[in-house]
Amino acid sequence: MSSLLSRYAENVFWMARYFERAESLARVLETQTSFQRGRGGDNSWAWIVALYSDEKTFAKAFPEPTAANVIRFYMAHLENPGSIQSAIRAARENARALRPMMPTDMWYQLNDFYNRLFAFGPSDFSEMRLSRTCDAIKRGCYAQVGVAENTLYHDETWPFFRLGLYVERADQMSRLLDVRFAQQQTGVARDSGEFDYTFWGILLRAASAYHAYRRVSPHHIDPQGVARFLIFDSKLPRSLSYCLGEIQAMIELLRRNFALSHAAAAASQVEAMISGLEVANKDEKLLSRLHDFNDWTQLSLMNFTEELSQAFFGYPRPAERPAPPVLGKSETQMASA
Amino acid sequence: MATITALKNPATVAPLDSYNSGHYYCELIGSRDERNHNLTALWHRLQQLELEQLRERSEDAERELFTLGITFTVYSDRTAIDRILPFDVIPRVITATDWRKIDRGVKQRIKALNLFLWDVYHDRKILKDGVVPADLVLGNENYRPEMVGYDPPCKTYIHIGGTDIIRDPRGDFLVLEDNGRTPSGVSYVVENRHLMQRAFPDLMQGFAIESVSEYGSQLADKLMEVAPAGIVSPQVVLLSPGVFNSAYFEHVFLAREIGIPLVEGRDLFVENDCVFMKTVSGPKPVHVIYRRLNDDFMDPEVFNPESLLGVKGIMRAVRKGTVTLANAIGTGVADDKAVYAYLPRIIRYYLNEDPIIPNVHTHICREADALQYTLENLDKLVVKPVGESGGYGICVGPKATKAELDLCRDQLKAKPSNYISQPMIELSVSPTLTDDGVEPRHVDLRPFAVTGEDTWLLPGGLTRVALRKGSIVVNSSQGGGTKDTWVLKEDFA
DSSP, X not given: OOOOBHHXXXXXXXXXXXXXXXXXXXXXXXXXXXXXXXXXXXOOOHHHHHHTTOHHHHHXXXXXXXXXHHHHHHHXXXXXXXXXXXXXXXXXXHHHHHGGGSOHHHHHHHHHHHHHHTTOOGGGGSHHHHHHHXXXXXXXXXXXXXXXXXXXXXXXXXXXXXXXXXXXXXXXXXXXXXXXXXXXXXXXXXOOHHHHHHXXXXXXXXXXXXXXXXXXXXXXXXXXXXXXXXXXXXXXXXXXXXXXXXXXXXXXXXXXXSOOGGGHHHHHHHHHHHHHHHHHHHOTTGGGGHHHHHHHHHXXXXXXXXXXXXHTSOOOOTTSOOOOTTOOHHHHHHHHO | OHHHHHOOOTTOOOTTTTOOOTTSOBTTTBOSXXXXXXXXXXXXXXXXXXXXXXXXXXXXXXXXXXHTTOEEEEEOSSOEEEEEOOEEEEEEEEOHHHHHHHHHHHHHHHHHHHHHHHHHTTTOHHHHTTSSOHHHHHTOTTOOGGGTTOOOGGGOSOSEEEEEEEEOTTSOEEEEEEEOSOOOOHHHHHHHHHHHHHHOHHHHTTOOBOOOTTHHHHHHHHHHHTSOTTOSSOOEEEEOOOTTSTTHHHHHHHHHHHTOOEEOGGGEEEETTEEEEEETTEEEEEOEEEEOSXXXXXXXXXXXTTOSSSOTTHHHHHHXXXXXXXXXXXXXXXXXXXXXXXXXXXXXXXXXXXXXXXXSOOEETTSHHHHHHHHHTGGGEEEEESSOOTTTTOEEGGGOOHHHHHHHHHHHHHOGGGEEEEEOOOOOEEEEEETTEEEEEEEEEXXXXXXXXXXXXXXXXXXXXXXXXXXXXXXXXXXXXXXXXXXXSSOOO
């Protein structure tokens, strides 16, 4: 019988989510620098604020969504719980609580990353150097996941780590797929063939999927193809389909190897999402309904997280449920969206 | 070319060139009158290092402590500031002969303290026999009536003890204080050793010193031993106030070394007088709790009703015998300042032995002779009220003004039972790296004893060093640091 503390399971789940979140934020910020390079200096950064539905919090902190302000807001603004520094700090607070379970290598790596991240100064956040800074953050996050893979004891802690990683990755992928919508909302996007070509190419790169897509589809980049690749491809480690497969496998692992049978509700939640994905795969007009699909994905992941919280983290059934201590930003926003 | 390698930079200073420990006992070279030749080899090895090199490696070591997160955390509104406990790279060495004495002396004290606690919470013979004044014990704020008649497994109350020991100018060890509640600092003993092994392998090479890595397994064994009767494979946990506690790093260290879950009060609950922890597979029974939480906070049902850190109903489980707390509730009555003065008599009462390590000579002013002696020597003595802590109300004779001495005399006469007096203590020194080179700094020693059916001592213990020149305050909150503490397996001389 598993004797993993519920609190530890929750901490490990959220720690992984925060690593993944920081990495994804770095990807999104880097995407904008690519847009600027790719399209002769279109320097609207407002769409990033729209993408995360952060308009209100942003307005409280900064008057205008200038490049400098948006970068600051998502890099280093500690009042923004969704900034990269906030995410890594939250990851570290979860890690601190998990420290009794965690290999020293992992803690060492995290402290090192944390200290470097918080040593970044204004020049690292300048538009000139943003790409390099984002890259350092991404590599820091890779190292975090790598050291976990290599040193964490793979008992039932491990599936919770993977669940956190893939739930967040799926959520963030759905946000990346929504960039276009956010840009249209803020009046950045125009529709033209050339624009689309550049846009979807950048999106592929943001998902580290450019070369994989080229291998699968060498001839052309078309919006439909790219979106479907990022959603349905079963071998791309950041696709929605891949993430859901991992989530399902981890729930199975908990049920089979660790006899945690009360994962049943969470398991059926994942099955429902996978069926939903199959339905969407047959939808020829998916691209025109992409925003709604992204909403559905994010809401489903939120429900799944709730199921996990009730099954394993010791949260009571709804109605009397208090807010989780380290609640993900995206979830609260989805709830109000 | 040989001449070039032989040439030494004239500006290079060997670390101990101007070292002078004065009339204090020095842990490296001995007393002024009698040098300790055991450690000559270490002296020479230190002398071969250049001061600058010593300093660089010391800085590396401190950086490593920081990245390893071996830190105290100071929280304010928005920030969490991690600070390391300053680490001095020059080890404090204890000879095998000295260690044998400390080992026996601490075990003797722990044994006497446990017998005393059993007696206090059962028949109270020692009070009835008038060896220790009953009001001192029963009126003590750390006396817990809830513990009366409770039989802890192995009759052990103090499972983890820390004994603060100092060394006078003649080189004799004295006990300054017993810590029988939740003594801290053991994590630094082990981590300091690891750090030294990485940073100064050359300094350690060839010295046969006792290992400190056994602490976790010894503690695990002892905690298993005191599990409630009939439990085959007891679930042991460490109860911490949580990440905001300044000693959280140590709690983590201990949980890892013992291989047990670190829990907080919110992870536990009591049902049918049994303690459970909340796991991903549901409630799981808990049998032994190494708690790093003061008595007051343990059970809002019995003690501080405001406590959110403890576990409601846990005292019911303790009294039912379904769970063992380490240390037991109510041990504070034995490590109290007033009771300390009686420890030599307590040892004689239960064990019929003289203390192996004496107390700092203490005059109990409620006794006529002691009062008279104290009044006659006020200007030479330190007078302490027994009920106060944190240095409040202390009169340091040699440093007091005439008016202060007069006031002290009046207070003593008005209520002698409220006071003890001691001579000025003089702590030994140990060579320590400072901004002005290697200088003598005062040190104390806290060996750690773990007790189940019997007692085991971690060889060495925590050496705390007062980094400020002339200071004898070794507390980390007041400029204290730590050193690695070596116990020689065999003496050379």
